Amino acid sequence: MKHILGAVCGASVLLAVPAMAETTLTIATVNNGDMIRMQGLTGEFTKANPDISVKWVTLEENVLRQRVTTDIATKGGQFDVLTIGTYEVPIWAKKGWLVPLANLGADYDVADLLPKIKDAVSLDGKLYAAPFYGESSMVMYRTDLFDKAGLKMPEKPTWDFVIDAAKKLTDKAGGVYGICLRGKAGWGENMAFLTAMSNSYGARWFDEKWQPQFNTPEWKTTLTTYVNLMKEAGPPGASSNGFNENLALFNAGKCAMWIDATVAASFVTNPKDSKVADKVGFALAPNTGLGKNANWLWAWSLAIPAGSKKSDAAEKFIAWATSKDYTKLVASKEGWANVPPGTRTSLYQNPDYVKAAPFAKMTLASIDAADPNKPTVKPVPYVGVQYAAIPEFQGIGTQVGQQFSAALAGSMTVDAALAAAQSATEREMKRAGYIK
Amino acid sequence: MARKSTTRRVVVSTIGAWFFGFLIFFPILWMVLASFKTELEAFAIPPSFLFFHWTTENYATVQERSDYVLHAMNSIIIAGGSTLIALLIAIPAAWSMAFSPTKRTKDILLWMLSTKMMPPVGVLVPIYLIYKSFGLLDSRIGLVFILCLGNLPIVIWMLFTYFKEIPRDILEAARMDGATIGRELVYVLTPMAIPGLASTLLLNLILAWNEAFWTLNLSTSNAAPLTTFIASYSSPEGLFWAKLSAASTLAIAPILVLGWFSQKQLVRGLTFGAVK
Numbered sequence: 001m002k003h004i005l006g007a008v009c010g011a012s013v014l015l016a017v018p019a020m021a022e023t024t025l026t027i028a029t030v031n032n033g034d035m036i037r038m039q040g041l042t043g044e045f046t047k048a049n050p051d052i053s054v055k056w057v058t059l060e061e062n063v064l065r066q067r068v069t070t071d072i073a074t075k076g077g078q079f080d081v082l083t084i085g086t087y088e089v090p091i092w093a094k095k096g097w098l099v100p101l102a103n104l105g106a107d108y109d110v111a112d113l114l115p116k117i118k119d120a121v122s123l124d125g126k127l128y129a130a131p132f133y134g135e136s137s138m139v140m141y142r143t144d145l146f147d148k149a150g151l152k153m154p155e156k157p158t159w160d161f162v163i164d165a166a167k168k169l170t171d172k173a174g175g176v177y178g179i180c181l182r183g184k185a186g187w188g189e190n191m192a193f194l195t196a197m198s199n200s201y202g203a204r205w206f207d208e209k210w211q212p213q214f215n216t217p218e219w220k221t222t223l224t225t226y227v228n229l230m231k232e233a234g235p236p237g238a239s240s241n242g243f244n245e246n247l248a249l250f251n252a253g254k255c256a257m258w259i260d261a262t263v264a265a266s267f268v269t270n271p272k273d274s275k276v277a278d279k280v281g282f283a284l285a286p287n288t289g290l291g292k293n294a295n296w297l298w299a300w301s302l303a304i305p306a307g308s309k310k311s312d313a314a315e316k317f318i319a320w321a322t323s324k325d326y327t328k329l330v331a332s333k334e335g336w337a338n339v340p341p342g343t344r345t346s347l348y349q350n351p352d353y354v355k356a357a358p359f360a361k362m363t364l365a366s367i368d369a370a371d372p373n374k375p376t377v378k379p380v381p382y383v384g385v386q387y388a389a390i391p392e393f394q395g396i397g398t399q400v401g402q403q404f405s406a407a408l409a410g411s412m413t414v415d416a417a418l419a420a421a422q423s424a425t426e427r428e429m430k431r432a433g434y435i436k
Numbered sequence: 437m438a439r440k441s442t443t444r445r446v447v448v449s450t451i452g453a454w455f456f457g458f459l460i461f462f463p464i465l466w467m468v469l470a471s472f473k474t475e476l477e478a479f480a481i482p483p484s485f486l487f488f489h490w491t492t493e494n495y496a497t498v499q500e501r502s503d504y505v506l507h508a509m510n511s512i513i514i515a516g517g518s519t520l521i522a523l524l525i526a527i528p529a530a531w532s533m534a535f536s537p538t539k540r541t542k543d544i545l546l547w548m549l550s551t552k553m554m555p556p557v558g559v560l561v562p563i564y565l566i567y568k569s570f571g572l573l574d575s576r577i578g579l580v581f582i583l584c585l586g587n588l589p590i591v592i593w594m595l596f597t598y599f600k601e602i603p604r605d606i607l608e609a610a611r612m613d614g615a616t617i618g619r620e621l622v623y624v625l626t627p628m629a630i631p632g633l634a635s636t637l638l639l640n641l642i643l644a645w646n647e648a649f650w651t652l653n654l655s656t657s658n659a660a661p662l663t664t665f666i667a668s669y670s671s672p673e674g675l676f677w678a679k680l681s682a683a684s685t686l687a688i689a690p691i692l693v694l695g696w697f698s699q700k701q702l703v704r705g706l707t708f709g710a711v712k
Contacts, residue, residue, distance in 0.1 A: 026656055031671040036501070055657040058668035067653055070560060076568050078656045188672070243673055248479035263673055273476055273675070 023313040028057045028068055029083040032300065034133050034340045037330060038321055044329060045320050052313045061188070068305075072097045077307040080314040084129060086120040086299050086372065090389045093128040099304040099311050100126045104319040112324070112344050114364075117299050120372045129301035130322040133263065134342030136366035137196060137295045139283040140250065140268055141257045142276060145169050145176070156293075159200065159225065159286045162257065166233035169256035178233030180255035181226070184242035185405035187397025192296055192386040193259065194404060195397075198222040200287050200294040202377040205388050205425075210381055210434040212425035214400075214418045223414050227407055239409035251275060259285055259294070262366055265359030266337060282362035284369060290377045296386035297370035299343065342367055392432045399424045464688070471495070471681035478677040494682035502665055504686055511661035512690070513576050514651070515644035518583035522640055523633070525584075526591040531621065533592075534599035535607065545596065548589040556586075556649045567654060574656045582654065583644045591640050598632030599625070638698055645691045662687040 029035045035058070042054050057079070059067060064083070071078045072092070084092070092098050104110065104127075110118070113131060121129040139162070141153055151165050166178030182193040195205065203218035213219060230238050235249055243260060247267055250258045251274040258264070271277040285295035302318045304311050320326060327347060330339045336356035339347065341363055347353055348364045357363075375385040382388035387397065400421040407417035429435050469485070470478045477488045498504070533541050563582070564573070572578030602625065610624045626633070648663040655664060666687050669680040 028656075031668055031676065032673050033671075039501070057656050057660070057664075059652070059664070060667050060670035061672040063652055063667055070564055070653060074561060074564050074568060076564060076573060078573055244479070244671070244675055248476065248675060249481075251476060252480065261673060267674070 022051050023310050024053045024055060025080040025310060025313055025317055026055045026057060026078060027081040027083075027317070028059065028064060028079045030061050030064055030300070031058050033338075035083065035300070037334065037338065038132070038326075038340075041326075041329060041333070045317060048320075049313075049316060052316065054317065072305045072307060075307040077305075077309060079305055080308040080310045081317055082303050082305055083132070083300055084303055086117075086297065086301070087384065087387050087389055087393070089121045089129045089301060089303065090123050090383055091391055092303075093123040093126075097306050098128045099306055099308070099315075100128055101130055101304070101315060101318065102126075103312075103315055104130065108319055108323060109346075112346050114343060114345055114367055116297060116367055116370060116372070117343055120297060120299055121301050129303035130318045131299040131301045131343040132322055133340035134297075134299035134367060135261045135263045136285075136297050136342070136363065136370050137193070137260055138262050138265075138285050138362050138366045139257055139259050140265060141281050141283065142169075142253075142255075142279050143281040144276075144279040145256045146281070153281060153283050156284045157286050159288050159294075162259075162286045163225070163229050163233075166229060166257060170233040175254055177235040177249075177255055179229060179257045179259070180235055180241065180246045180249050181230060181238065181259060182242055182246065183230065183234075183239040183405055183408045184245070185239075185398065185401040186242070187387065187394050187401060189242045189401060190405055190408075191397045191401040192298075193294075194222065194226065194401075195386045196285065196296040197226060197294040199292045199376045199385065200285070200290065201225075202288070202290050202292075204376040204378050204380050206381060206429075206434075208379055208381050210429055212422055212429060214422035214425065219418060220414065223404060223407060223418060227414055230408055231410075239405045261298070262359065262363040263341065265363065266341075266357070269358060270337075282359050284362065284366060292375075292377055293366075293369050295366050295370050297367065297372055298386070390432075390434075392428055392434075396425050396428045399428075464692075467681045468685050470678055471685045473678050475675035475678045478681065479675055494678045495686070497679055498669070498682050498686065502668065502683070504665065507660060507662045507665040507687075508690065510576060510579075510655075510659055511645060511663075511687075514579045514583060514659070514661050515641050517576070517580040518587065518644045519637055519640045521580065521584045522588050522591045523637060526588060526595050526636075527633075530592050530595035530599050531625070533596050534602075535604065545593065548592060552586075552589050560653060564654070573654060574659050576659045578654060579651060579659055579661070582650045583647055586647070586650065587640050587643055590643070591636055594636045594639070595629075595632065598629055598636070602628050634698065638695070642691060642695070 029039070039056050039058070042056075046053060065088075068079060068082050068084070070076070072082075089098070093100075110127065114134060117131045117134040118127070121127060121131055139153070139157060146153055146165070146169075149165075149168055151168065153165075154161065162179070168178070169176065170178035182190045184190055198204070198219060201218050201222045203216060203222050204213050207213055235241070235254060241249070243264070246255065246258055246260060247264055249255050250264075250268055253275050258268075265280075265282060268274050268280050269277050274280075285293045287293045302321060304314045304318070308314055322343065324344065324346060327339045327344070331352070336350075336353045339353065341347070341357070341360070348360055354360045370385045372383050372385050375383075380388075382390060384393075387393050403412065403417040403420045403424070406412040407414050412420075426435070471494055472490050472492065473484075473488050474491060474493075477484065533545065567573045567578055570578075572581070606628075607620055607624060610620050615624065646663070648667075651661050651663045652667060655661070666680070666683050669676055669683045
C-alpha cells in the first residue's frame with residue numbers, strides 16, 4: 001500500500017512539473033538573422049513568464065506564406081504568433097484574420113513606433129501587427145571607388161547621376177560592375193525594386209479605376225532605363241540575381257553600387273562577412289526630381305491569427321519581442337549594431353546605436369521618405385510602395401516580374417515585356433472583378 | 437554465346453560508367469562540399485572546388501539551432517510507418533489483381549494511378565479541414581496516413597508488375613500439392629517476390645522520406661520531419677547556402693546509408709523479370 005501511495009505521489013509530482021508551463025505558443029517565422037537572434041533569446045522571455053513555453057517553426061518565406069494562409073483561412077489554429085510583412089497585414093486584417101493588438105501594456109509606448117511603419121501595420125487606426133524590424137531601400141556604394149574616380153555621391157542622388165557614375169565605375173576586365181540590382185523574377189524580388197524605381201519615374205501600377213498602366217510612357221522609361229543600365233554597367237547573369245546574390249557580389253567587392261534593402265547595410269559593413277566592410281557609404285535611393293525616391297517600405301511584423309486560442313499569451317510575447325527592453329537586451333548580448341532596426345524613433349535617438357551603426361541615419365531617412373498611403377506621384381487606389389496591397393498582387397506581380405526578367409536577360413524586348421505585362425495584368429484584374 | 441570482352445571495351449565502359457556515375461553524384465558531392473565552406477565561399481564566383489577554408493561551423497550552428505534528433509525520428513517513423521502500412525494493403529491488392537484479374541482490373545489500376553495525376557495542392561484545403569476536425573494536424577499518425585495513401589497507387593502498381601511476372605503454373609503446382617492460399621502466399625509467392633518487395637519497400641521509403649508538400653503543410657513542430665528541418669534554413673535576407681547544405685547533408689545521410697547497404701536488392705528488384 002505504501003508503495004502504491006508512493007508511486008501515486010511520485011506520478012503526481014511528475015505530472016505537476018509540466019503543468020507549470022501551461023501555455024505553449026507556436027510561433028511561425030522566417031530565417032532572417034534578427035528572427036534567429038530572437039529565437040535564441042526566447043529563454044529570457046520564458047524566464048520572466050514561467051507559465052508560457054515557446055515553440056518555433058522556421059520556414060522559407062514563400063512556404064511560410066502558403067502554410068500560414070492555409071491555416072488561417074481554415075481557422076486551423078496551428079499558430080499563435082505569425083511573422084508577416086506589411087503586404088499581408090492590411091489584407092488579412094480586412095478579412096478578419098488577425099486579432100487587433102490592444103493590450104500591449106502600459107510601457108509599450110506605441111507612439112514611439114516610426115509613424116510610417118505604424119501606418120503600414122494598421123488598418124482604420126487599429127494596430128494589427130507589431131513591427132519587429134523595418135526596412136526601406138537605399139544606395140550602398142564603395143567610397144574607395146568613388147574617390148578614385150573623382151566622384152562624390154550626393155545624399156539625395158538623381159537617377160542621372162547614378163547612371164552616369166555606374167558607367168564610369170564599370171571595369172568589366174577587372175571584374176567590377178558599376179551597379180548591382182535585382183533581376184530575379186518575383187513580386188518580392190525584381191518587382192519590389194522595379195515598382196519602387198517606377199514610382200520615382202512617375203509610373204504607377206493602376207490608375208484610380210484599377211486600370212493597369214504598363215502601356216504608359218512612364219513605365220517604358222523605367223524599364224528601358226533599367227535594362228540599358230544593367231546591360232552597360234551590371235554584372236553578367238543579372239536576371240537571376242536576387243538579394244542574396246547581390247549581397248555576395250557586393251561583399252566580394254564586385255559592385256560599385258547596390259540599391260537594396262537597408263537591412264543589408266549591417267551585412268556589408270560586417271568585417272566577418274564583407275571584404276569591403278570599411279569602404280561602404282550610404283545615400284538615399286535615387287529620384288528624378290518628381291518628388292518620389294526609388295525606395296520601398298517593409299516591416300517584418302508579429303501578429304496573432306484569429307484562430308489562436310492563446311491570444312493573451314501571444315500578445316505578451318509580441319509585446320516583449322517588439323519592446324524597447326528587447327532592443328536593450330539584444331544590445332547587451334550582441335552589441336548595438338545587431339539590434340532589429342527600423343521600428344522605433346527612440347532607437348535613432350540613442351547615441352550608442354547611432355555610433356555603432358553608421359547606416360542608422362540613412363535608414364531612418366529612407367523609411368521617412370517612403371509613404372505607403374501615397375506611394376507615387378499620381379494618385380492610386382492601393383496602399384503599398386513596392387506592392388499593391390490586394391490579394392491578387394502576389395500572382396500578378398510575379399507574372400509581370402517574369403516578363404521584366406526576360407527583358408533583362410535579352411530574350412524579350414522592353415516593348416514586348418510591357419505589352420505582355422499589361423495584358424496579363426488586365427486579364428487578372430478582370431477575372432478578379434476590379435475592372436470590366 | 438557471350439560476346440568476347442576485350443580489354444579495351446572493359447576500360448572504355450568502366451570509364452564511361454564512372455563518368456556518368458560521377459555526373460549523377462556531383463550535385464550531392466557539391467552540397468557536401470558547400471556544407472564545409474563559409475557562407476561567403478559557398479556563394480563565391482568562381483566557386484572553389486577543394487581549395488577553400490574547410491570549416492565545420494555550419495554543422496555546429498545547425499546542431500545548436502535545431503533539434504535534429506526529433507526531426508530525424510519523425511522522418512523515420514513517418515517514412516517507415518507509411519511504407520509498412522502501404523505494403524500491408526498493397527500486397528493482397530496486387531496479389532488478387534495479378535492472379536485473379538477481373539474484367540475491371542485494368543480500369544481499377546488506371547483509376548488508382550489517375551489519383552497521382554492531380555497536383556496535391558488541389559486538395560490541400562479539404563484535407564486540411566478534415567485533419568483539423570479529426571485533430572490530426574501536426575501529428576505523426578496523420579502524416580503516416582496521408583503519405584501511405586499518396587504512395588499506395590505506386591506501390592500497388594510496382595507489386596502488381598512483379599507478381600504478374602511469376603508464372604501461374606508454379607502457383608497451380610503448389611495448389612495441386614494441396615497448399616492453401618496462405619501457404620501459397622508465404623512459401624511460394626513471397627520467396628520469389630522478395631527482390632520485388634525489397635525494391636518496392638526501399639523506393640517507397642525514399643519517396644516518403646523526401647515528400648515535402650504534405651509534410652510541410654500538415655506539420656508544425658511536434659511531427660515535423662527532416663523536410664521542415666531543411667526548409668527552415670532558407671533565408672530571404674541573408675546568405676544561407678552553407679548552412680542549408682549542412683542541414684541537407686544531415687537530412688539525407690540516413691537514407692543514403694540505407695540506400696548503399698541495400699543497393700544490391702534495389703538493382704535486382706528494378707531489373708527483376710520472370711524467374712530468372
